[in-house]
Amino acid sequence: MIRVCFVLLLFAAAPSWAESAKIYNHSPCHPKNTWPGCVKKFHSLELRPYTPKKYKDHGLEDKMTELGRNARGYWATPYFVHRVGARRMALGLKRNHLNAVVIDTKSDFGRVLYPSKVKLSKKQQKHLIRNPRKLLDTLHKHGIYVIARLVCFKDSRLPYIRPDLSARIGHRARRLLSAGANWLDPYSMEVQDYIIDLALELQDLGFDEIQFDYIRFPKGLVSRLGTWLHNKDNTPRATIIKRFLERVDRALTIPISTDVYGLTTLVDGDPRRLGQSIEEMARYVDAISPMMYANGMQTYFKDSHVTERIYSILHCGLWRARQKALKITLRPYLQAYPNGVEHLFGPDFIRRQLIAAERAGSDGFLFWNPAMRNGVVYRGLRLLGHDRVDGFGKNPGQWKQNAPGPWCKRTGDVFTKRKRRRRRRR
Numbered sequence: 001m002i003r004v005c006f007v008l009l010l011f012a013a014a015p016s017w018a019e020s021a022k023i024y025n026h027s028p029c030h031p032k033n034t035w036p037g038c039v040k041k042f043h044s045l046e047l048r049p050y051t052p053k054k055y056k057d058h059g060l061e062d063k064m065t066e067l068g069r070n071a072r073g074y075w076a077t078p079y080f081v082h083r084v085g086a087r088r089m090a091l092g093l094k095r096n097h098l099n100a101v102v103i104d105t106k107s108d109f110g111r112v113l114y115p116s117k118v119k120l121s122k123k124q125q126k127h128l129i130r131n132p133r134k135l136l137d138t139l140h141k142h143g144i145y146v147i148a149r150l151v152c153f154k155d156s157r158l159p160y161i162r163p164d165l166s167a168r169i170g171h172r173a174r175r176l177l178s179a180g181a182n183w184l185d186p187y188s189m190e191v192q193d194y195i196i197d198l199a200l201e202l203q204d205l206g207f208d209e210i211q212f213d214y215i216r217f218p219k220g221l222v223s224r225l226g227t228w229l230h231n232k233d234n235t236p237r238a239t240i241i242k243r244f245l246e247r248v249d250r251a252l253t254i255p256i257s258t259d260v261y262g263l264t265t266l267v268d269g270d271p272r273r274l275g276q277s278i279e280e281m282a283r284y285v286d287a288i289s290p291m292m293y294a295n296g297m298q299t300y301f302k303d304s305h306v307t308e309r310i311y312s313i314l315h316c317g318l319w320r321a322r323q324k325a326l327k328i329t330l331r332p333y334l335q336a337y338p339n340g341v342e343h344l345f346g347p348d349f350i351r352r353q354l355i356a357a358e359r360a361g362s363d364g365f366l367f368w369n370p371a372m373r374n375g376v377v378y379r380g381l382r383l384l385g386h387d388r389v390d391g392f393g394k395n396p397g398q399w400k401q402n403a404p405g406p407w408c409k410r411t412g413d414v415f416t417k418r419k420r421r422r423r424r425r426r
Contacts (some may be wrong), residue, residue: 025055028124028157034121035064037160042174047164047229055196055251064255064286067145068209069329070393073100074374076369078113086135090142096378097389102366105129105202109156109181114205117195120190124157136206148207149259152195154214164229165191167218173227179218186217186237186275187230192244196251203254203265203292205311207419210252211289215241216274223273225371232328237275239324245284257287259333265290265317265324266414276325277299281403287329289366292357295340296370300415306341312358316408318360322399329363336369336377350380358392361399 020292029038036043053426073093081089093101107113112121114129129135139146159166160184167177167185174180195230199210217223217237231240248256260276270277282288294316298304300313322330334353338345350367357365359395367377381389 001054007194009096022401030064035258037158037166037176037245038164039076043163043166043168043176045173045229048190050188050190051197053193054201054245054366057250058253059247060249060284061250061251062255062286065145065208065405066331067069067099068255068287069144069363071100071145071147071329071331071364072389073098073102073145074369074377074393075266075333077370077372078104078105078107080372082128083136087137087142090144092140092374093144094142097386100147100364100366101139102147102149103129103135103149103372105148105207106151106198108154108214110151110155112198113178116198116201118194118201119328120158120162120194121198123161132205140206145208147209147211148202149211149213150195150199150202151213152215153184153186153191153217155184158184158194159422166226168229169222170227171227174278177218177222177226179220179226180224182196183218183226185228185230186240186244187228187235189230191230192247196248198251199248199256209255209257209287210248211257211259211287212248215258215395216256216261216276217246219272222291234409235268237273238270238277238280241275242277242280242284243319255286256284257289258285258332259289259291262290262317262332266313267294267409268413272414273371279331282325282328285328286365287302287331288321288325289331289333290317291333291368292353292366293333294344294353297337304355308343308344310341310344311331311352312404315360315402316352316404316414317376318357318362319399319404319408320414322361330361331364331366332357332362333366333368335372336367336374345376347376347383349380350377351384354380354384354389354392359398359402361396363393363396 076089089101104113110124111126112332113126114132115127116125136146158178163176165184165188166184169175169177178378202210258281260278265279278288293309294306296305297310297313301307319334334357341349354365
């Protein structure tokens with residue numbers, strides 16, 4: 001009893017930053033941190049006045065180069081880029097007949113990873129890319145197409161600095177929303193301008209393309225319970241994302257792309273209210289990258305055990321995405337890590353994903369592997385054949401001859417379950 005009272009006393013005496021730190025395990029709070037989100041657990045509903053910026057209108061036409069349209073590569077973690085360097089990374093890509101790399105510039109946790117002059121980024125910078133111009137020059141000399149990955153609304157640092165820009169939760173909406181991480185409010189024009197300013201800066205540095213990730217609302221129950229303080233007129237989520245993309249497209253002169261959930265390819269519109277509708281987004285982006293990770297589609301398998309039917313599902317989803325985005329580049333993310341598919345993982349798993357993606361009409365591909373151990377990917381590419389890798393996506397009309405089976409519906413929800421009629425007991 002004495003021990004229990006002592007523990008309770010410790011919790012009662014804990015500083016306020018500790019209470020805020022419980023919101024998210026990777027929060028930036030520590031005892032000496034004086035950021036508002038760390039000092040206080042509950043926050044005011046008052047919003048700072050802000051006048052949205054007006055950017056120069058460059059129109060909606062951005063030219064995608066042939067190299068960009070047929071980009072074949074992988075996402076490189078910032079620590080990998082920092083450790084390996086541009087030259088070694090470029091030589092590794094070329095040796096395996098790849099021609100593109102995606103580099104983090106703003107991470108999943110809100111860190112801006114290069115020296116940025118954007119005001120809102122000042123307190124959350126970590127310079128893993130100290131000289132981005134030199135990095136880009138080296139990669140470009142080796143013929144590598146360089147894509148800047150810019151995480152949008154998932155952010156676990158800025159909400160602690162500016163709680164008024166954060167999504168909220170709670171009966172009175174006074175707590176920071178956490179859905180695996182903290183989130184910025186997509187309805188906020190200041191948040192949108194922050195992301196556009198970063199994108200313009202990356203364009204000036206010389207990146208070939210900007211890829212917007214987490215360009216959505218959080219998923220699950222917490223999203224339905226969340227409060228968006230900047231939403232004054234109940235604008236649908238897909239509409240606010242579409243309007244934001246239009247602003248970005250008009251402000252930038254280089255191609256832009258977005259990552260979307262792989263599950264969005266198997267439905268129409270935005271039934272999960274994430275704000276991601278391929279049909280709407282395709283009007284303002286030059287490329288779209290459905291994240292077709294096999295372990296993210298376990299719900300479509302009995303006991304969540306992924307079988308070889310996954311290749312047919314990948315084919316179906318990308319075939320549908322191709323029809324929704326006929327005029328833009330289709331460049332899926334494919335799984336290059338074993339989680340959830342240990343029994344299938346190997347060079348043949350890589351090869352069969354590539355075959356399914358190509359038959360569905362993909363123009364290029366990207367591999368995702370946070371561990372950056374790409375040996376299995378390279379063996380899979382060799383198994384497919386380097387001639388076929390080099391020619392990937394250069395037969396754009398083949399998806400018309402390679403339609404999936406009749407189970408893959410052209411429209412609607414592919415896996416809609418028919419409701420069984422219950423027999424009335426007499």
